[in-house]
Every structure is written in structure tokens, then in C-alpha cells.
Amino acid sequence: MRQTADAPRKTLGPKAARLVAELHERRRQVFSLRDAEYILGLSPDLARSFVAQLVRRGVVARLKPGLFCLVPFELGHEADYVGNPYVIARELAGGRDYFLSHGSAMEIHQMVTQPQLVVCATSLRPLRRRMIRGTEFRFVRCRRDEFFGTTDRWIDKHERIVVSDPERTIVDGLRSPDYCGGIVEVAKGFRMRRQALDPDRLVAYALRLGRGAVSRRLGFLMELWNVDHPKGLAELQRCLTATYVRLDPGLPAGGRFLRRWRLQLNVTPEEIQKAVLA
Numbered sequence: 459m460r461q462t463a464d465a466p467r468k469t470l471g472p473k474a475a476r477l478v479a480e481l482h483e484r485r486r487q488v489f490s491l492r493d494a495e496y497i498l499g500l501s502p503d504l505a506r507s508f509v510a511q512l513v514r515r516g517v518v519a520r521l522k523p524g525l526f527c528l529v530p531f532e533l534g535h536e537a538d539y540v541g542n543p544y545v546i547a548r549e550l551a552g553g554r555d556y557f558l559s560h561g562s563a564m565e566i567h568q569m570v571t572q573p574q575l576v577v578c579a580t581s582l583r584p585l586r587r588r589m590i591r592g593t594e595f596r597f598v599r600c601r602r603d604e605f606f607g608t609t610d611r612w613i614d615k616h617e618r619i620v621v622s623d624p625e626r627t628i629v630d631g632l633r634s635p636d637y638c639g640g641i642v643e644v645a646k647g648f649r650m651r652r653q654a655l656d657p658d659r660l661v662a663y664a665l666r667l668g669r670g671a672v673s674r675r676l677g678f679l680m681e682l683w684n685v686d687h688p689k690g691l692a693e694l695q696r697c698l699t700a701t702y703v704r705l706d707p708g709l710p711a712g713g714r715f716l717r718r719w720r721l722q723l724n725v726t727p728e729e730i731q732k733a734v735l736a
Contacts, residue, residue, distance in 0.1 A: 473498060474512060481528060485616040487541055488527045488549045521546060521590055543593050544619045547579045550595055555582040557608045557620040559598060560637035563627040566611060569647030578637050580605075580622070580630070598630075598637065607663055624651055625659040629667060632675040641675070641706035645730045649683050661690035671703045674719045678705065682727055695719075 470478060480497045481489055495505040509526060512518045518526045519541070527541040544558055544566075557563075559580040564570050576594045582605060585597035607626025612618050622630060631637070631644035638644050648655070657680065664672045677694040680687060695718075702715055704724050713723040 470517065473508065474517060477512075478517070478528060487617070488521070488525065488545055490526070491524045519591075522550070522588065525549060542613060542617060543577045543595075544613055545617050546590065546593075547577050547595055548619050550588060551579055551581045551585060551597065552583070555605070556580065556597075557605075557622050559622045559627065559630050560634065561639060561643075563622045564631065564638060564643075564647045566613075566621050567624050567627060567647075567651065569624070569627065569650050570643070571646065596637065598634065604667060606666065607659075623659075624654065625656055625663055628655065628660060629663045629672055629676065632664070632672045632679070633667065633669055635706055636708045640708055641725055642730055642733045645679055645682070646734050648679050649734050652683050652685065655685075657685055657687040657690050661687070661693055664694065665697065670697065670699055670701070670720075671707070673697050674703060674721050675705065678716070678719045678721055682730065 477494060477497055481487070481493070486493070491502065491505050491509060494500065494509050495502060498505065498508070500508060509518065513520050513526070516529055519529050520526055521541075527546070544562065547558060547562070548556065556579050558566060558578070560578040561570070561574045561576060562578045565574045576596055578596045578598065580598045580600050582600065582602060584599050587597070588595045607623050607629070608620050609623045610618055611621050621627075628644065628648055631647065632641075635641040635644050638647070660676060660680075664676045673694045677691055680691060698720050700720070702720050702722050704711055704722050705713075706725050709724045711722060711724060713726060715722050
């Protein structure tokens with residue numbers, strides 16, 4: 459098939475081949491301008507000009523200023539490529555002091571029934587929301603003392619990311635249901651993995667975060683899904699105050715008040731069960 463005049467020429471000269479080979483050797487699909495400078499021995503200006511040529515030829519794709527990813531050759535002249543979104547989130551976070559969280563962690567742990575349209579990560583540093591080639595990346599900032607409950611995960615034979623463990627994923631979802639699609643989606647994920655979840659760890663994480671709304675929602679869901687852990691439920695109840703909070707903070711106030719957990723049920727247990735079992 460004849461190449462059109464405006465299609466990028468996806469060819470490798472000696473210098474480009476050297477860069478690609480070295481990145482593959484390092485198992486790096488995502489790289490920075492500084493990587494190109496170091497590998498090729500170029501000045502910052504020359505490296506910037508050289509990588510810009512590779513972008514035009516469809517060899518690499520630009521993710522943000524100074525950050526790029528290799529485009530697989532099997533994609534032909536396709537230049538609109540973002541790579542693995544979890545790896546991109548890792549690199550946007552600087553490769554450290556982060557973990558995939560909320561809806562993304564639920565997807566990684568197979569707690570969802572629908573694909574997630576937003577990639578969400580938690581970071582110690584404030585990072586702005588980004589939209590890269592149609593994929594939205596959101597970052598939630600947390601304090602150092604809230605940075606716990608993570609695990610490493612290989613997502614393919616070359617790339618490893620950090621993700622919240624299943625219990626921390628649930629607790630984060632209860633703290634900020636909007637980053638998971640709402641309290642109903644968190645409840646679905648809880649039920650899907652309830653046999654594998656460690657109730658002691660769930661309670662410990664909730665208490666460690668010290669957020670009353672999390673303790674209320676966790677106790678409610680544990681009872682809704684018949685998690686037999688009376689000691690943990692008692693520990694959660696001991697930290698409650700007289701204040702009521704909405705079960706789903708993203709929905710308007712309304713519904714009956716559940717005194718046992720100091721919750722306003724703006725989503726009813728029946729609605730949750732119907733949605734989960736649908």
C-alpha cells in the first residue's frame with residue numbers, strides 16, 4: 459500500500475536505532491529528554507531537535523514537555539499512541555512517592571465490571587490533572603503519614619507499578635467515592651472481593667486514616683455484606699461522633715438517618731443491592 463504524502467516516515471537511522479536499542483535494553487518504554495541526551499551524548503538543544511524529528515516520523519509519541527514513549531513498530535505509521543496508562547501515570551508522578559489508587563486500583567484488583575475512563579494515582583506531591591491523547595490522569599495528594607497500604611505489581615514482563623493493596627483501595631474509595639464512580643461502585647468492588655479482603659486490615663487502615671466518614675461507611679458496608687467481625691465493628695463505632703455524614707458525598711442530601719453508623723442514607727441499601735446484583 460502506497461504511503462500518503464503527509465504520513466510520517468517511520469524509519470530508523472543509526473542514531474535513532476541506537477536510542478531505541480538502548481531504551482529496550484533498559485526496559486524503558488517511556489523516556490525523557492535527559493535520557494536521550496545521556497544515551498546519545500547530545501546537548502539539550504540537539505536532543506530536543508532530534509527527538510522532535512522522531513515524533514514527526516512516528517517513532518516516539520510526546521506525552522508532555524520533555525517526556526516521550528516509544529511507539530511499537532507494529533502500529534505502522536500510527537503516531538497517536540499513549541502506551542500503558544499505568545506506566546504513564548508512574549512517570550508523570552516522577553517514578554516515586556506515588557501509587558495507583560481509587561478507580562484505577564479497583565480495575566487492577568478486578569473490582570470493577572466496567573473499564574475505567576480515568577487513570578487515578580495518589581502522590582505525596584501536588585500534581586495537576588492532565589489529558590494525554592484522550593486519557594485523563596488525575597492525582598490525589600496525600601500526607602506522608604497517609605502513605606501506606608501499597609504493593610508492587612508487574613503489569614507486563616518489563617514494567618512494574620505501585621498500587622494500593624485491595625484493603626487500602628476500598629478505604630480510599632470510602633474516603634473519596636467520586637474517584638471510583640460513587641459509593642455504589644465501591645460497594646460493588648467490596649462485594650466482588652469480600653472473601654479475599656482482610657477485615658482486620660480494613661479496620662486498621664480506616665482507623666489509621668482517622669477519618670470519621672471512612673469508619674462510618676466501612677462499618678455500614680461490612681454489615682451490608684455480612685462480614686462477620688464484631689471486634690472490628692466495635693472499634694469502628696467507638697470512634698464515631700454525633701455528626702451525621704452522607705453515605706455518598708457526591709449525591710444530594712436526602713434519605714433516612716442511620717443512627718448506628720451516623721449516616722444519612724442518600725443511597726439506600728436496597729438500591730446498592732439491586733445495582734450490585736443486576
